[in-house]
Amino acid sequence: MSSKPLLGFGFWRSLAEPLLPDPAWFVDAHWAASERQMVLAYLRQGRPLQQWMGQSWCRLGCGNTTLGSADLTDGTYCWPEGLAHYLEQHQLRLPAEIIHHIRAQSAFPSAQAQAIAPYCPVDNRWWLTQRGWLDAASDFSTGSAASDQDLLRRHERNLLDYGPESEEAQQIRRQLLENIRRKWQQ
Ligand SMILES: [Zn+2]
Structure with a gap:
């Protein structure tokens, strides 16, 4: 092995x-x-x-x-x-x-x-290190309003423990959460 x-x-x-x-x-x-x-x-x-x-x-x-x-x-x-x-x-x-x-x-x-x-x-x-070839971003939705809202709720109640991490990681997560919120506000 x-x-x-x-x-x-x-x-x-x-x-x-x-x-x-x-x-x-x-x-x-x-x-x-x-x-x-x-x-x-x-x-x-x-x-x-x-x-x-x-x-x-x-x-x-x-x-x-x-x-x-x-x-x-x-x-x-x-x-x-x-x-x-x-x-x-x-x-x-x-x-x-x-x-x-x-x-x-x-x-x-x-x-x-x-x-x-x-x-x-x-x-x-x-x-x-891979960045692909397009300057684009997924909306990051989990696929349904119910599961996205559940994800946002758990995040806002601090039920998701991410452990210690860099400022860059925290900044990208804020963007992902923003993308999810925006998707369901339309
Ligand atoms: Zn697909």
């Missing part, structure tokens, strides 16, 4: 992790369909590594709240099960490094993926 950390990508910002990238930065309607399909097929072969509590929701506001709760791996990288949704439904393109890695495999590396121990650490440092 390998204990080298996997390299994370495709994890999106949330109130708990505001420093992660926003999927809105990665949209590319002109990405070649053939390459998109090749990447999608690869992502879907990922081996489930760990399951988290609760389903991921679409940060781009399409209302899909069942994007999955597993992290997947190919033995080198780790990505969330829900990432395929963004490529398929919202025209996201992944950074060149990831596409290069996928192209370099002659077939999905199943044996390497199987060799990874559950709860292997994931190193997100590279992913945290």
Whole structure:
């Protein structure tokens, strides 16, 4: 069993992790369909590594709240099960490094993926530096007025404990909360 950390990508910002990238930065309607399909097929072969509590929701506001709760791996990288949704439904393109890695495999590396121990650490440092190519922002809605208002209520009552963190993280969270509030004021 390998204990080298996997390299994370495709994890999106949330109130708990505001420093992660926003999927809105990665949209590319002109990405070649053939390459998109090749990447999608690869992502879907990922081996489930760990399951988290609760389903991921679409940060781009399409209302899909069942994007999955597993992290997947190919033995080198780790990505969330829900990432395929963004490529398929919202025209996201992944950074060149990831596409290069996928192209370099002659077939999905199943044996390497199987060799990874559950709860292997994931190193997100590279992913945290990714800024995509668009100056855009998700509205960050959880997909329904009820769940967004529940989120705002829990935040305002200080029921969400974020632990110690940087000023930058706090500033991005304020912006995310503002986006949610604005969405339901319209
Ligand atoms: Zn969506």
